Amino acid sequence: MSNTIEFTKAQSAAITARGGSLLVSAAAGSGKTRVLVERAVGLIIDPDHPIEADSLLMMTFTNAAAAKLRADITERLAEEVRADPGNSRLRRQQMRLQRASIGTVDAFCLHFVQQHFTALEIPPDFETADEATLGRIRQDTLATVLEQAYANPDFRAFADLYDRGRTDSTAGNVVLELYEFTRALPHPNRALREFATQWQADLPPAQTLWGRTLLCGAVDRVRGILRLLEAALQAAAQDEVADRAFTGVLLDDQSRLERLAKVLENADWDGAIAALDEEGAWKRPGRINGGRSANPAASAAAELRDRAKKQTEQLRKDWLLCTAAEFAADRRRAAPLVEALVQTVQLFADAYFQAKLAEKVLDYADYEHLTLDLLQTQDGARTPLCKTVSRQYAAVLVDEYQDTNALQDAIYFSLAAPDASNLFFVGDIKQSIYRFRQADPSVFAAKQAAWRPYPDPQQIPFKEPATISLDANFRSAPAVIEGINDIFETIFSESLGGIAYGKGQRLVVGKPSDYRGLCEIDVLENADAASDAAVIAARIREMQAEGYPVRGKAGTRPCQFEDFCILLRGRQDFAVYEAALRAAEIPVYADVAADLLDAPHIRPFAALLRVVDNPAQDVELAAVLLSPMYPYTPDDLVHLRGKIPGGSLYAAVLRHGAGRFDAFLQDLAVFRRLARTLSVDQLIEELLARTGYLAAVGALPDGPRCREDLRAFVAWASGAGARGLPALIRAMQAAQHSGGIQPAGGGQSRPGCVSIMTVHRSKGLEFPIVFVANTAHKFNQSDVIRPVLNHRTLGVGLTLRDGRRASRYKTLPYAALAQAIKAETLSEEMRILYVALTRAQDVLIVTIPVKQLDSSLKSPALYAKAGAVGPEMLQTFSSWSGWLLTAALRHPGSAELWARTDFLPPPFTSKASLTIRLCTPPAPSAAPAEPPAPEPDQLLLAALQQSFAWKDPRRPLRDIPAKVSVSAVTHAARPLALERPAFMQKNGLTGAERGTAIHAFLQSVPFHTEVLDLDAEVQRQVDQQLLDPALAAHLRLDDVRPFFESAVWRRIRLADTVLREEPFITALPAGAVMPEGAAAPESAQVLVQGIADVVLVFADHAEILDYKTDRSQDPAFYIQSYAKQLQLYR
DSSP, X not given: OOSSOOOOHHHHHHHHOOSSOEEEEEOTTSOHHHHHHHHHHHHHSOSSSOOOGGGEEEEESOHHHHHHHHHHHXXXXXXXXXXXXXXXXXXHHHHHHTTSEEEEHHHHHHHHHHHTHHHHTOOTTOEEOOHHHHHHHHHHHHHHHHHHHTTSHHHHHHHHHHHTTSOSHHHHHHHHHHHHHHXXXXXXXXXXXXXXXXXXXXXXXXXXXXXXXXXXXXHHHHHHHHHHHHHHHHHHTTSHHHHHHHHHHHHHHHHHHHHHHHHHHTTOHHHHHHHHTOTTOSOOOOOOXXXXXXXXXXXXXXXXXXXXXXXXXXXXXXXXXXXXXXXXXXXXXXXXXXXXXXXXXXXXXXHHHHHHHHTTEEOHHHHHHHHHHHHBOTTSOBOHHHHHHHTTOSEEEESSGGGOOHHHHXXXXXXXXXXXXXXXXXXXXXXOOOGGGTOOHHHHHHHHHHSEEOOOGGGOSOOSOEEEEEOEESSSOXXXXXXXXXXXXXXXXXXXXSSOOSTTTSOEESSOOSOOOEEEEEEEETOOHHHHHHHHHHHHHHHHHHTOEEEOSSSEEEOOGGGEEEXXXXXXXXXXXXXXXXXXXXXXXXXXXXXXXXXXXXXXXXXXXXXXXXXXXXXXXXXXXXXXXXXXXXXXXXXXXHXXXXXXXXXXXXXXXXXXXXHHHHHHHHHXXXXXXXXXXXXXXXXXXXXXXXXXXXXXTTHHHHHHHHHHHHHHHHHHTTTOHHHHHHHHHHHHHHTOOOOSOOOSOOTTSEEEEEHHHHTTOOEEEEEEOOTTOBOOOGGGSSSEEEETTTEEEEEEEOTTTOOEEEOHHHHHHHHHHHHHHHHHHHHHHHHHHTTEEEEXXXXXXXXXXXXXXXXXXXHHHTSSOOHHHHTTOSBHHHHHHHHHTTSGGGHHHHTTSSSOOOOOOOOOOOEEEEEOOOOOOOOOOOOOOOOOOHHHHHHHHHHHHOOOTTGGGGGXXXXXXXXXXHHHHSOOOOOOOGGGOTTSOOHHHHHHHHHHHHHTOOTTOSSOOHHHHHHHHHHXXXXXXXXXXXXXXXXXXXXXXXXXXXXXXXXXXXXXXXXXXXXXXXXXXXXXXXXXXXXXXXXXXXXXXXXXXXXXXXXXXXXXXXXXXXXXXXXXXXXXXXXXXX
């Protein structure tokens, strides 16, 4: 063990414990990585049972973390060699360590699959697909699978619930979401079957997992309501008048709610509904002279009782929302729909995997599943290969275990010894914040609850799985630790966070010192994000100017700008805070690495690509027209919109944009033509060159970074569009669905600059001074309002439609899933807040901007007044601010906040060093008048205008092809005609295929016969192999019969000579064949080639006959559609 570090008792136990599997719960700043390194080295140099270094298996979740682990272990082993240079075994371990498996889970599974591709029967030369390729394959496969799925009437009924026959986008998204969700489970097909079976079981609500979930949650909420009523009784007791008015009704309320709790605990579903629907509940309290507002005790009692009443009514609406009979009817109706959904997801999963194999690509989820397939049978038994492989590893150590999912956990246990005695997990459930990546903190929580605390050192070696808690924090100053504990002891719980914040989870000061630090909550009245940012900027400027002391290597030192970090929940407000700091002349670096598609400097160019593909998209077209690529203003678009209020913006530009919008329309015509002939990467380079957008982006603030982002997007798009522009558009849609396009690289901070970053980005980092800002930002609860919900144990939850009103309603399973997912979402928000607060080393300042302080304090004050603040109370808040205010109001420093409420503060018990300030941000000062713009140099301006206006006279020739076909010219000029999907074709053939059949038949028809037996002619052509039997089977003779009765047929028989399929080539002026609006020099010519279906030669002239099989019976349609072709034939 290293002689330079003194370990705590818990750290030493985690390093030296032997004999059984260990779960180490390592709080923030507790030296987790050091412990992991020391344990690995300790196993190698163990005096009694040393292991070989290459028998170590260590897994984590990022390449950077894996590289650091390997480097730290290498250095520690080198220290041991330097201490004992004659130890030849240690030197051998240095060599063996280079072969040790220390890396990410993804890397391990990829290597394992590469080693065993033969057993998996997959191509040996597979590659890891990028998201663009996966998105294209995924969307193509989904389209194919949905066509097959619509043959099932149950799936059609399922899709109609959400899309109502308009599109299949919702149904397709549901299929993808359920597929992706089950990919984090060890055996997706088994899980899907269980989800379907849940709906098929004919059980009363209380005997289903859904019903039990709702009943347990309802009991917890009733207990919370009873706490509110108890607080109301205590408030009323403080005044004789209030006591007489409220005590009787409150006691009656308590009695009724106690009975309800017992009914719920007895799992009497309909009995609980009857109790909630009881008439005459919530009787009116007695009258109070002067009204309640004049009596603080009565006002407090009334507020608490009203809150209890609302929460009770919410129970009936969101928890016990239907009777047992209504549930049974919904279950019978929905069961076949869920079965159809499950079958479609299974069909998609198989087709998607085969489609990836066909292109020799796989993704990381595939590697994990294939690895488990090699290690386990479907019933979970170890395979012979698993038994062989697991013997290679003397120790399996897993870092960041709180971010593991069930699939990865199954892999770890398969690689461990049969009794799992060589497993070592380290992590902190309070820092599990990657649920959006399908991390499952319940994996960690289940072991923490089931495994016993590590035994006394005298009982080593131990055999039973055990847990060790590392609670000593070596990062933060004492005041910061005390403040964090004070906040989370109030709001963090097993139901809201994942674990009780008690002994073993509370932070303990790891390095006592005279430096106390600062923990502060600033409540900003009448404030929003902008005023919050201004207050923080002023505070940073003040602290830096006064040289606020922070800890250094040798005592304290004055703070610098690079010591500050502003943490935000999301990136939406980055620009606001960055602008405030720049306005205060504070150097700032905003770590804006995010979805490139959502970056303001990328959106216009992405919109241009979409417009080139389809200009009839109002939002995208407006984004292009208002971008730096074109000189148009919002007034221009408003004027156009006024011309065609109900039409599309593109239609308005076409009809009323003459003159003003000519430049754009000419560009668009060229871009759309280039899109048909150039590859996507070539098209993008043309778009950048012709619009000058790359230069425009470079002129933005932080231009070099913006140009780098645009180039990163171009590189991604070039790969995603390998199969053309439509494939790129689909890939962009898929990327938006799957989390966006991440830019490469991106620094975490910059020297000399204040950092602004998201909490997720800050995980694993630390800063001397941290501002946790804009805590009033609303939680994203979109996961609980989807039409179909998914949960790892509760399965699938559906909404249904009322047949009479066609309105959608929640089913009982949907309600159970919604409550479970909401609880998990809020628990993760609690953990994200914990991560944010624990980044601070010396100073932690939390800002709470509120618009209306009095109303914002009402609920926190009520809950703080109620005594024990339960999770069911805290779950009613929609942002961190509610939680933080509730915690702040339980601290003695909150007197100024209590003064803004109608209640007297409760007794305070906290002794934490927590400063609470009520601040009023200064009103924004009037912006200084803009100085008059200098007069331009007219000579220079004229020269610049002349330079920018010059156009290469030869440039139009680049857009003119040397040779074109008649069909290409014709189709470019024709209006768009869309085929119906294949599943809607009754006979299985598209219109194009029917046209091919007719052309093939007419090509061989004898023209000398006056009366033709069509049936016999078809048979003749088939017999003589002139007509494919497959085409003949679908040939509609009724479609061609009128032709043989027409004047055209008689005219053919009068011709001197009849030529079929006659090729021709001719030179024509370029203007005659180019699309309307395209520029073409008068001298330019284009070769036009084609094949005439029939040429009738007479003595003095020739006539051309071209077969058309469009569905229209209107001659005007053909004149409009084929006018260009007729002109070419003249």
